[in-house]
Amino acid sequence: MSIIKLTPEEQATKLEAVLSKYKGQGQKALMSTLQQAQEIYGYLPLPVQRKVADALDVSVANVYGVISFYSFFSLKPKGEYAFNVCLGTACYVKGSQALLDKIEESLGIKSGDVTEDTKFSISSCRCVGACGLAPVLLVNDDVYGRLTPDEIPAIIAKYKEEANV
Amino acid sequence: MNMVNLTIDGVSVSVPSSYTVLEAAKEAGIKIPTLCYLKDVNQAGACRICLVEIEKARALAAACVMPVSEGMVVHTNSPKVRDTRKNTLEMILSDHNVDCLSCIRNQNCELQTLSQEYGIRKVTFSGVKSSSVMDTKSFSIVRDSSKCVKCGRCVAACQKQSIGLLSFLNRGFETTVGPAFDISMADAPCIYCGQCIVACPVGALYEKEETEQVWNAINDPSKHVVMQVAPAVRAAIGEEFGLPIGTRATGKMFAAIKRLGADKVYDTNFGADLTIMEEGTELINRIKNGGVLPMITSCSPGWVRFCEFYFPEFIPNLSTCKSPHEMEGAIIKTFYAQKNGIDPKDIFVVSVMPCTSKKTEAEREQLVNKDGLKDVDCVITTRELARMIREAGIDFKSLPDDGPDSDLLGEYTGAGVIFGATGGVMEAALRTVADILENKDLPDFEYTQVRGVEADVKEATVNLAGKDIKVAVAHSTAAARKLLDSIKDGTNNDYAFIEVMGCSGGCVCGGGQPIIDAQTLMSIDIRAERAKALYEEDKILPERKSHKNSQINKLYEEFLGEPNGHLSHELLHTSYSKREIYPDSVLED
Ligand code: SF4
Numbered sequence: 001m002s003i004i005k006l007t008p009e010e011q012a013t014k015l016e017a018v019l020s021k022y023k024g025q026g027q028k029a030l031m032s033t034l035q036q037a038q039e040i041y042g043y044l045p046l047p048v049q050r051k052v053a054d055a056l057d058v059s060v061a062n063v064y065g066v067i068s069f070y071s072f073f074s075l076k077p078k079g080e081y082a083f084n085v086c087l088g089t090a091c092y093v094k095g096s097q098a099l100l101d102k103i104e105e106s107l108g109i110k111s112g113d114v115t116e117d118t119k120f121s122i123s124s125c126r127c128v129g130a131c132g133l134a135p136v137l138l139v140n141d142d143v144y145g146r147l148t149p150d151e152i153p154a155i156i157a158k159y160k161e162e163a164n165v
Numbered sequence: 166m167n168m169v170n171l172t173i174d175g176v177s178v179s180v181p182s183s184y185t186v187l188e189a190a191k192e193a194g195i196k197i198p199t200l201c202y203l204k205d206v207n208q209a210g211a212c213r214i215c216l217v218e219i220e221k222a223r224a225l226a227a228a229c230v231m232p233v234s235e236g237m238v239v240h241t242n243s244p245k246v247r248d249t250r251k252n253t254l255e256m257i258l259s260d261h262n263v264d265c266l267s268c269i270r271n272q273n274c275e276l277q278t279l280s281q282e283y284g285i286r287k288v289t290f291s292g293v294k295s296s297s298v299m300d301t302k303s304f305s306i307v308r309d310s311s312k313c314v315k316c317g318r319c320v321a322a323c324q325k326q327s328i329g330l331l332s333f334l335n336r337g338f339e340t341t342v343g344p345a346f347d348i349s350m351a352d353a354p355c356i357y358c359g360q361c362i363v364a365c366p367v368g369a370l371y372e373k374e375e376t377e378q379v380w381n382a383i384n385d386p387s388k389h390v391v392m393q394v395a396p397a398v399r400a401a402i403g404e405e406f407g408l409p410i411g412t413r414a415t416g417k418m419f420a421a422i423k424r425l426g427a428d429k430v431y432d433t434n435f436g437a438d439l440t441i442m443e444e445g446t447e448l449i450n451r452i453k454n455g456g457v458l459p460m461i462t463s464c465s466p467g468w469v470r471f472c473e474f475y476f477p478e479f480i481p482n483l484s485t486c487k488s489p490h491e492m493e494g495a496i497i498k499t500f501y502a503q504k505n506g507i508d509p510k511d512i513f514v515v516s517v518m519p520c521t522s523k524k525t526e527a528e529r530e531q532l533v534n535k536d537g538l539k540d541v542d543c544v545i546t547t548r549e550l551a552r553m554i555r556e557a558g559i560d561f562k563s564l565p566d567d568g569p570d571s572d573l574l575g576e577y578t579g580a581g582v583i584f585g586a587t588g589g590v591m592e593a594a595l596r597t598v599a600d601i602l603e604n605k606d607l608p609d610f611e612y613t614q615v616r617g618v619e620a621d622v623k624e625a626t627v628n629l630a631g632k633d634i635k636v637a638v639a640h641s642t643a644a645a646r647k648l649l650d651s652i653k654d655g656t657n658n659d660y661a662f663i664e665v666m667g668c669s670g671g672c673v674c675g676g677g678q679p680i681i682d683a684q685t686l687m688s689i690d691i692r693a694e695r696a697k698a699l700y701e702e703d704k705i706l707p708e709r710k711s712h713k714n715s716q717i718n719k720l721y722e723e724f725l726g727e728p729n730g731h732l733s734h735e736l737l738h739t740s741y742s743k744r745e746i747y748p749d750s751v752l753e754d
């Protein structure tokens with residue numbers, strides 16, 4: 001996913017447009033609304049959840065329930081460089097948990113979090129459909145396959161250089 | 166009605182085609198066990214405890230969601246059914262914090278009952294337990310997710326209240342049930358009605374217990390303990406001791422409370438009569454002086470919180486009257502204290518209430534007097550009272566009848582008693598307002614139009630001193646939402662007076678009342694049964710109108726002056742404020 005930076009005003013206008021499309025439609029429109037809201041914001045912060053709940057006429061608990069059910073949805077902003085480790089069965093068997101551990105250790109944050117300077121974030125997902133390359137790491141749109149934990153520091157260094165940190 | 170014929174365990178039954186197999190079995194006198202099913206609340210088919218075998222069907226079916234059909238042959242008790250149920254139960258127990266002996270629901274737990282019925286002798290799968298949350302932050306409700314069986318009954322109960330505070334969170338093994346963001350119920354827009362508690366089959370949701378504070382105050386010689394009991398308690402406390410649902414246990418209840426050792430025991434009905442004097446006068450004044458109408462009752466703290474969270478634009482409509490037990494507390498710490506020469510600081514007022522929201526109400530800053538004393542120090546529920554009675558070794562069923570202490574605040578009328586049922590506050594108010602306006606003792610004072618549980622919103626037109634006024638009664642916050650929405654959109658613009666109670670059926674079915682299991686609830690409407698007990702008591706009392714309570718009249722003569730007068734305003738009236746729903750700060754630790 002490439003990140004298109006929108007100003008807060010642009011985000012608000014886009015969200016309004018999405019919400020007016022699904023207004024009052026309840027539970028059945030929840031998934032699509034949340035997906036589009038996440039495209040606009042990159043994640044789903046509390047104020048956005050409140051707005052979605054109001055517009056669709058469902059409870060905030062309901063909205064949060066759906067978000068927490070699907071790992072696709074994110075409650076925290078993604079970093080400029082979003083590290084995403086596949087924990088699907090094939091990758092897991094080939095040791096992707098060790099990759100994740102190594103990335104967490106190197107960046108000093110946990111999966112689901114973002115670094116303080118918002119440059120890097122870590123998340124995990126279930127099967128990206130590249131099982132032949134297992135274990136797989138995605139950094140934004142870049143795909144890394146058949147990785148071992150020792151290769152992680154070099155990858156991180158490369159992005160740090162790119163990001164000037 | 167379209168009927169279908171089917172056979173269940175060899176018994177032929179004919180039932181309406183809209184029935185489920187579970188309902189049909191009930192009709193045939195056959196019990197199918199349930200766990201996630203709760204009549205009129207939850208029908209999710211989630212727990213698979215109610216599985217039955219249907220001939221010619223591929224797989225076992227969940228009886229609670231399976232519709233009946235013509236010629237169906239059902240087996241509820243085959244070896245395959247029993248084995249599967251037992252397996253399901255073992256699975257549930259494998260991720261359950263089984264500590265029955267110290268659990269609040271010990272002996273009143275649907276999971277425990279099932280384990281007993283299915284002869285579970287050991288929990289076979291003792292693998293990793295999922296992580297759990299113990300939320301004790303609010304004044305009203307505790308959530309212990311280690312006891313949760315994820316049946317969804319609380320989710321549905323809160324949804325039925327039109328609040329939807331609870332939801333299934335996360336997924337798979339980590340699934341929990343709780344408020345959004347897994348925050349405390351104290352930080353979520355919860356009204357503490359406790360309908361989730363009485364829906365929960367196990368010990369995962371319960372009231373914040375305060376019996377220890379009450380025992381401590383009773384045992385403290387420097388404390389003068391005054392206990393008061395709400396009207397709805399007498400209609401249900403008997404259930405805790407094996408008396409049939411709907412038994413009016415007033416006499417035994419007072420006998421038992423007196424034996425606990427408080428210095429004084431009163432009936433909150435006195436406070437209810439006082440509320441009618443104040444609220445009736447407020448209504449007359451609002452009508453005469455062009456005040457904000459409709460005026461809406463403010464006795465139910467669940468409803469008041471609902472209004473503050475979800476309909477703040479109606480705050481000016483709320484009666485400024487404190488709820489009856491708060492009024493009574495305020496009078497105990499002033500008039501009663503003066504009369505008895507006791508320093509109000511040494512008085513400890515305990516309210517026994519059918520309600521979990523009253524616990525949080527008692528902590529409201531608006532209900533602290535100018536000397537910094539709370540009107541009511543501690544609120545316990547009907548269930549907590551029952552626990553204290555058991556702990557004291559009192560044999561409730563064989564107690565002789567007794568009543569409250571008779572001095573100062575000891576008298577009450579039938580109007581006060583019916584406060585505990587939906588329509589009761591409205592009826593009590595009308596009895597008094599009509600008499601005052603006509604300056605007569607009117608013989609027809611039973612307003613049966615506002616009684617009953619069939620409709621969740623009841624409407625009536627009543628004639629007061631030659632003038633027709635329109636009134637409405639709503640029970641449950643969902644009903645309140647419906648009613649207020651109809652006022653907002655202009656459909657209803659001519660009500661003068663509205664009664665709202667936060668729980669369906671009114672206080673008799675509050676979140677602090679005895680918990681009745683789902684199987685029993687299939688055949689009994691406890692709202693109607695418990696209300697009967699109150700209307701029965703109303704009928705036999707010598708006075709049935711609040712303004713005929715001689716001690717209330719004395720209180721005004723000797724102390725308060727007149728209803729809505731200066732001192733009344735200071736002691737008996739209160740204010741409200743808008744509350745934020747999920748403000749950004751809920752996510753800050
Ligand atoms: S919830 Fe029921 S089964 Fe679980 S510990 Fe409590 S009493 Fe026992």
Ligand code: SF4
Nearest residue numbers: 323355357358359361
């Ligand atoms: S107390 Fe009432 S509002 Fe709060 S979660 Fe339970 S049912 Fe919902």
Ligand code: SF4
Nearest residue numbers: 313314316317319365
């Ligand atoms: S808290 Fe109680 S009612 Fe709610 S899902 Fe858990 S067990 Fe069921």
Ligand code: FES
Nearest residue numbers: 201210212213229
């Ligand atoms: S599935 Fe029927 S009672 Fe749970």
